[in-house]
Amino acid sequence: MMGHTHALTGAAAWLGLAPVLSALPLLNESSRFIDTGIMANAMSPAELIAGALVCAGAAMLPDLDHPSATIAQTFGPVTWVLSKAVNWLAGGHRGATHSLVFAVATGLGAHWLANTYPIGRDIMVVLLIGLALRAIGIGIPGNKAGSAMVNIGLTAGLFAVFMSFTVGYAWLGLAVGVGCLIHVAGDCMTERGCPVLWPMAVKFVLPWKIGIKTGQKFEQKILAPVLSVAVVGLLYWRLMPA
Template sequence: MMARTHIAFAALMMVACSVGILQRMPQVHEVALAGAAGLLPDLDHPKSTFGRIVPYISIPIAKIFGHRGFTHSLLMVAVIIWLLLTYREEQKIPILPLVIGYLSHIIGDLLTPSGVPLLWPVRKKFSLNLFKADGWMEHLIYRGCWMGVGYFVWVALQRPGHELLHPAQVAIQQWLWQALSHSMIILVQWVRIMA
């Protein structure tokens, strides 16, 4: 996945977890933090967004572990959770957005052909191979993630403007049903002609 898609996916995961599981709207800083954490696993790539910011961290990690190595594993997620819980009281670190953002990156890369070594130090990479990075499907996912964030915000705000949108929604549904019915009639006629 590309950096912007990782940010969008992490933001969607943060909003979805907050609204869907915690039953609350996330704070803006939580969504932003999750989006930033969605880029952290790529610290193992010196040309990544964070890699260019902190090359003195990124270059050694890349030399030792390579790209999509240790930083893309469940072991690293466990290390991050342990570190955050250990230092939480002293620093008042918001754990949930960081973990959700980090984990969303690993899930996102799991969907691409390159995959991720979930069980590192075992080098086997797991991949669902659903789409190529920076392909048309990823561009669609990127837009879908931001639409999803908008939807969850709309639901969390108790669907403002729903009364105004309802007539348009009904009209669109009726039009779609009519179009579907018409298409079925044409399909049946076409099958009869071909038979």
């Protein structure tokens, strides 16, 4: 799947799952929920939106093994060099990073970072928000420098808003893990599949006749618009008063 499709599926997955996942212990940092033991639907609107953006950005992480992917091009030579290294370590594109092991390890790593190093947590959140905005195509068509400035401005603005609403990030590891996992699930629906149970080499893949052809008309003209509508619909459903 293409970058924007992965990002949209990540956002949709979080918006769909967050109210259920918020029932997990310690997912919200607000003491009033911990004291009462009531965790279901504990996320504030700001946390829900922040989680959707983070999950959308995290849904790009498995493609760090592809030097030509959106994530590898997002932060210039730094991410390109990192992508080349990950590509080699992972055994090529759709190798180790497209697996359950990677999703779980990345989620646990993000959870540890969120609870141990606040500065590192904030850097990760900012990078994932910027990656999500880049993936869904926010910018100036045909103007890379202008698009980069728009991305930086929006990312900084959104992070400042989340800070003003005192957004907690106890859910960060879960959002990152879900994003990575939804990426793997999406790529399993394409013609190439993924080694979900890596290091086992077997790939989970749909038959060629029904698998999604990456970058072709169905993904660009049908799937992406449907996912966009789904994200907007889920946002409305979650945020509008009953």
